[in-house]
Amino acid sequence: MKKIINKLLILLGVIMLVYACGSDDDQTVLSSSKEILGFDLINDGITSVDQEKNVIVVTIPFGTDVTSLAPTIVISENAMVNPGSGEVQDFTDSVTYTVTAQDGSTIDYIVTVEVLPNAQSGILQFNFEASTNNGITEDITGTIDAVEKIIMISVPSGTDVTSLAPNIEISENATVSPGSGEVQDFTDSVTYTVTAQDGSTIDYIVTVEVLPNTQSGILQFNFEASTNNGITEDIMGIIDEVEKIIMISVPFGTDVTSLVPTIVVSENAMVSPGSGVTQDFTNAVDYKVTAEDGATSTTYQVSVSKEDGSSETDREALRAIYYANDSATRRALDEENWDVEDLNSDIATWGGVTIQDGRVVELDLINIDLRTIPSEIGNLNQLKVLVFATNLIRTIPSEIGNLTQLERLDLAGNSLSAIPTGIGNLSNLIELDLNFNLLRTLPATIGNLDKLEVLKVEGNVLEELPPEIGNLRSIRNLKLFDNNLSSVPSEIGFLLSLFQLDLRQNPITILPFTICNLLNVEIIVAVDNPGLLLICE
Numbered sequence: 001m002k003k004i005i006n007k008l009l010i011l012l013g014v015i016m017l018v019y020a021c022g023s024d025d026d027q028t029v030l031s032s033s034k035e036i037l038g039f040d041l042i043n044d045g046i047t048s049v050d051q052e053k054n055v056i057v058v059t060i061p062f063g064t065d066v067t068s069l070a071p072t073i074v075i076s077e078n079a080m081v082n083p084g085s086g087e088v089q090d091f092t093d094s095v096t097y098t099v100t101a102q103d104g105s106t107i108d109y110i111v112t113v114e115v116l117p118n119a120q121s122g123i124l125q126f127n128f129e130a131s132t133n134n135g136i137t138e139d140i141t142g143t144i145d146a147v148e149k150i151i152m153i154s155v156p157s158g159t160d161v162t163s164l165a166p167n168i169e170i171s172e173n174a175t176v177s178p179g180s181g182e183v184q185d186f187t188d189s190v191t192y193t194v195t196a197q198d199g200s201t202i203d204y205i206v207t208v209e210v211l212p213n214t215q216s217g218i219l220q221f222n223f224e225a226s227t228n229n230g231i232t233e234d235i236m237g238i239i240d241e242v243e244k245i246i247m248i249s250v251p252f253g254t255d256v257t258s259l260v261p262t263i264v265v266s267e268n269a270m271v272s273p274g275s276g277v278t279q280d281f282t283n284a285v286d287y288k289v290t291a292e293d294g295a296t297s298t299t300y301q302v303s304v305s306k307e308d309g310s311s312e313t314d315r316e317a318l319r320a321i322y323y324a325n326d327s328a329t330r331r332a333l334d335e336e337n338w339d340v341e342d343l344n345s346d347i348a349t350w351g352g353v354t355i356q357d358g359r360v361v362e363l364d365l366i367n368i369d370l371r372t373i374p375s376e377i378g379n380l381n382q383l384k385v386l387v388f389a390t391n392l393i394r395t396i397p398s399e400i401g402n403l404t405q406l407e408r409l410d411l412a413g414n415s416l417s418a419i420p421t422g423i424g425n426l427s428n429l430i431e432l433d434l435n436f437n438l439l440r441t442l443p444a445t446i447g448n449l450d451k452l453e454v455l456k457v458e459g460n461v462l463e464e465l466p467p468e469i470g471n472l473r474s475i476r477n478l479k480l481f482d483n484n485l486s487s488v489p490s491e492i493g494f495l496l497s498l499f500q501l502d503l504r505q506n507p508i509t510i511l512p513f514t515i516c517n518l519l520n521v522e523i524i525v526a527v528d529n530p531g532l533l534l535i536c537e
Contacts, residue, residue, distance in 0.1 A: 030103035033102070038073065041060060057114060066091040073097070081098065132165050140153060165182065214295075221261055223260070246301070246303070248303075256306070325369075338350050361382055363385070371394070373388070385407065401423060403426060415438055416438060423446060429452055433456045439457065442462070442465065447466065458502070470491025473494070477498075481504045484506065501524065511523075
């Protein structure tokens with residue numbers, strides 16, 4: 001019996017044990033942990049988690065797009081979070097994350113994303129825009145040295161650098177002083193300070209360079225009355241910029257061998273020959289304009305013509321010659337078809353008159369008893385050949401000096417006792433024949449005739465030669481036969497182009513030693529001058 005009771009007690013214990021075990025399984029405790037342990041947005045982000053206030057602050061670099069970030073979230077074991085880890089969120093405003101523990105309890109975390117202020121303080125672009133700057137025709141961009149913090153910007157020549165308004169582009173959220181659009185004086189360098197969003201600063205030194213002018217033009221070419229004889233009012237030339245030709249017309253009778261132009265050229269350019277420099281415009285003259293940059297140049301050809309250069313003006317000069325002489329001369333001219341009364345008569349048909357391009361270029365009036373040459377002779381300023389040989393002329397008017405185109409002048413066989421000083425203006429004269437007149441001397445201005453090749457003064461009464469005769473460097477033939485010369489000036493030794501020197505029938509007893517310089521010259525002297533001495537060793 002006792003064994004049965006013991007067995008019952010053991011069975012009862014087992015049953016109680018089994019019951020006790022079944023009761024523990026039904027009462028398992030669930031976790032209440034519900035923390036956000038980690039919250040990562042981007043690699044450069046810094047996360048601060050306040051578990052007491054359930055606040056998370058993530059600091060991220062400037063420029064990060066907060067509207068589309070997918071955080072990686074670490075939470076308590078067996079807990080869940082909503083929104084979930086890896087889900088894209090817009091963090092423009094704070095976002096609430098709810099963490100639910102295993103036991104169903106919840107907690108809310110407020111997540112705030114802060115974007116750091118920009119630390120960039122650079123000038124990205126520095127311009128002068130044409131729309132806001134006078135004198136600038138197209139936008140100009142400066143060159144930025146980001147290492148040295150130097151900005152160089154070049155503006156065209158003539159730009160007023162004392163009043164320029166730059167357009168400046170800088171780093172985002174930065175500020176610049178002086179500000180973009182503010183007018184500045186850039187005569188000297190200007191410092192621009194850029195302050196970043198975070199308060200850091202950088203100074204840029206801006207230097208404006210005015211480029212040298214590349215223009216090399218003649219803007220104006222004038223003959224002003226105040227600086228030119230014979231011009232009564234200012235005359236402006238016509239400039240052909242395509243062909244680089246300047247045409248300017250002066251009054252009839254103007255001495256074109258000595259004109260002073262006033263020239264206006266591009267800013268800071270130089271012109272050669274210079275403005276205000278006297279020039280001979282008998283032929284076209286080249287003017288070279290060099291720009292300020294020294295590399296650019298333009299050459300203009302300037303041609304000067306004379307107004308009233310028609311045959312009608314020449315007709316009046318010829319009529320003056322006709323009426324200045326007596327009936328014998330007039331009859332001779334009548335026989336040469338000089339119909340001076342008929343103003344429509346073609347002067348090209350008049351005897352001794354040669355016309356070219358509507359102007360008288362040759363006048364040959366030989367042996368017609370001419371006695372008087374009127375001052376109007378000076379109006380025939382296109383004459384190249386003038387022959388008054390074998391007449392009865394005693395004087396030549398000073399206006400003969402206007403005939404600057406003359407190449408040959410024949411006054412032989414007259415009764416001239418003097419030659420006007422104006423003959424020195426005949427800069428194109430090649431041959432001058434003064435044979436068989438009554439000349440005792442020659443004017444000193446004859447030395448100006450640097451193109452003269454032949455000078456004939458035979459059969460006169462010359463007693464001396466001017467020393468200026470030594471300036472006739474082109475002379476080839478000098479005929480002094482049958483005069484009263486007792487000596488010749490030593491300057492004759494300068495005539496190195498001379499081939500023939502005729503000194504026959506002159507009372508010369510000695511020649512200057514300088515004549516020995518004339519190695520190629522044939523010296524013709526009178527055989528009846530036994531006292532003539534010339535020694536060249």
